[in-house]
Amino acid sequence: MPTLTFYGGVNEIGGTKILLEAEGTRIFLDFGMSFKIANTYFAEFLQPRKCTALADFFELGLLPDIKGIYREDYLKHMNRPKEERSVDAVFLTHAHADHAQYIHFLRTDIPIYCTKATKIILQVVEETGSNPFSDLITACDAFTFYETKKGTLGRVTRRNTDFVHERTFYVMEPEDKVTIGSLEIEMVPVDHSLPGACGYIIYSDEGNLVYTGDIRFHGSNQALSKKFVAKAKAAEPKWLLSEGTRIDSTQQDSEAGVKQEITQLIADRAKGLVFVEHPIRDLDRVNTIFEAAKTNNREFAVTLKLAYLIEALGALAPFSLSDVKILVPKKSWGLISKEGIDSKLVEQDYATWEREYIGRANSITCNALQKNPEKYVVSMSLWEINQLTDIQPEAAIWIKSSCEPFSEEMELDEERKRNWLEHFGIKEYFAHASGHASGAELKAIIKEINPDRVYPVHAEHPELFQEFFKNVELVEQGKKHTMQAWKSL
Ligand SMILES: [Zn+2]
Numbered sequence: 300m301p302t303l304t305f306y307g308g309v310n311e312i313g314g315t316k317i318l319l320e321a322e323g324t325r326i327f328l329d330f331g332m333s334f335k336i337a338n339t340y341f342a343e344f345l346q347p348r349k350c351t352a353l354a355d356f357f358e359l360g361l362l363p364d365i366k367g368i369y370r371e372d373y374l375k376h377m378n379r380p381k382e383e384r385s386v387d388a389v390f391l392t393h394a395h396a397d398h399a400q401y402i403h404f405l406r407t408d409i410p411i412y413c414t415k416a417t418k419i420i421l422q423v424v425e426e427t428g429s430n431p432f433s434d435l436i437t438a439c440d441a442f443t444f445y446e447t448k449k450g451t452l453g454r455v456t457r458r459n460t461d462f463v464h465e466r467t468f469y470v471m472e473p474e475d476k477v478t479i480g481s482l483e484i485e486m487v488p489v490d491h492s493l494p495g496a497c498g499y500i501i502y503s504d505e506g507n508l509v510y511t512g513d514i515r516f517h518g519s520n521q522a523l524s525k526k527f528v529a530k531a532k533a534a535e536p537k538w539l540l541s542e543g544t545r546i547d548s549t550q551q552d553s554e555a556g557v558k559q560e561i562t563q564l565i566a567d568r569a570k571g572l573v574f575v576e577h578p579i580r581d582l583d584r585v586n587t588i589f590e591a592a593k594t595n596n597r598e599f600a601v602t603l604k605l606a607y608l609i610e611a612l613g614a615l616a617p618f619s620l621s622d623v624k625i626l627v628p629k630k631s632w633g634l635i636s637k638e639g640i641d642s643k644l645v646e647q648d649y650a651t652w653e654r655e656y657i658g659r660a661n662s663i664t665c666n667a668l669q670k671n672p673e674k675y676v677v678s679m680s681l682w683e684i685n686q687l688t689d690i691q692p693e694a695a696i697w698i699k700s701s702c703e704p705f706s707e708e709m710e711l712d713e714e715r716k717r718n719w720l721e722h723f724g725i726k727e728y729f730a731h732a733s734g735h736a737s738g739a740e741l742k743a744i745i746k747e748i749n750p751d752r753v754y755p756v757h758a759e760h761p762e763l764f765q766e767f768f769k770n771v772e773l774v775e776q777g778k779k780h781t782m783q784a785w786k787s788l
């Protein structure tokens with residue numbers, strides 16, 4: 300009988316790490332980080348230490364202590380003996396940190412399956428992020444020395460390319476099926492607040508399993524989610540792993556509605572600049588803002604990180620980078636806003652990946668925003684908000700197009716942001732749609748797919764599923780669940 304063990308996503312939104320074992324085949328569905336546990340023990344300058352390799356993560360339950368899945372360099376640093384690989388593959392539903400970030404810790408010889416967009420986004424996170432645990436596409440040997448030309452020992456860094464290893468990635472296209480041992484796994488795209496999201500249908504002799512990943516039915520790719528449900532139903536699954544982020548919500552969200560709201564806010568409320576705060580990698584939302592700006596004859600100015608992502612996604616992005624402006628902020632010595640400085644000197648203010656964007660024809664600085672505020676809609680977050688000092692905006696508005704804070708730390712950030720807005724006399728408006736299906740939608744799809752048994756994951760209140768369905772099995776952290784069919788009990 301196959302089994303499921305849930306090492307995250309239990310009574311929490313995210314942190315999903317699900318181990319499926321069937322006839323000697325072992326695969327992980329997602330391998331994400333738990334924000335809930337991370338926020339319980341860590342904040343800002345208190346973070347898990349790299350110097351302990353996996354010890355801080357094991358101690359506090361951020362990672363399960365399982366043999367045969369973790370990187371050899373980390374195990375060696377902890378004086379643990381070499382281990383045999385014990386997992387056949389990892390299947391990622393999408394690149395959000397709560398589903399993918401902790402592949403950093405996995406052995407590089409464990410194959411990772413995902414969509415093309417997911418791989419690109421992970422690459423962007425690895426190349427532009429500041430998180431020390433972002434060996435997502437490649438892994439650099441940690442705690443390792445090399446012999447320098449002088450014959451002394453040096454510490455290996457990413458510059459020692461001999462010590463940087465590619466992970467084994469397999470990009471799956473829609474309808475692609477792969478066989479891993481006794482399982483056949485099909486990738487099926489879904490609509491979510493990030494490009495490249497998918498669910499999986501897993502076929503086996505013992506029965507079929509459907510995993511929704513994170514799913515919604517109100518974004519611009521909603522047709523994909525509907526197709527997913529039809530395919531899931533056709534598979535006549537014994538088991539359904541369903542996300543339940545909004546199982547307690549009846550609110551019907553709509554991305555098209557957000558577009559209307561933002562378009563209207565710009566038209567009615569904005570005399571000066573419009574700042575929009577949005578989830579950085581939600582390209583559906585980014586496109587919504589881009590369209591709303593265009594309708595109002597304004598240019599959309601994106602951050603360097605967003606520029607990098609749009610360019611990396613290429614044809615998978617909703618528009619081309621040349622269709623928007625790139626806002627190059629002041630950094631380091633702030634030479635970008637000084638006249639007549641050699642471009643080589645200006646470059647030194649920026650990280651290598653950022654330099655690319657400094658001299659582009661569509662690059663602008665805060666000066667342009669200050670001169671023609673009525674011409675722009677600007678992508679902005681708390682982390683770039685200090686540019687308001689350079690811009691000195693007048694009659695500007697701020698549209699918050701992202702979710703409400705869900706941790707104390709986020710509440711504090713929100714308060715800090717409001718202080719900035721108050722200081723500059725900027726009025727804040729709201730327009731947002733969730734990345735997740737509502738409770739009513741989840742109920743409808745479960746009814747439609749009609750599995751023998753439902754395992755709610757990625758939900759703070761999985762017990763609410765039981766109010767609507769009898770065949771719900773609540774999952775426990777770290778416990779092995781034997782997957783008997785409900786009807787056979
Ligand atoms: Zn998630």
Ligand SMILES: [Zn+2]
Pocket residue numbers: 393395491493513734
């Ligand atoms: Zn997600």
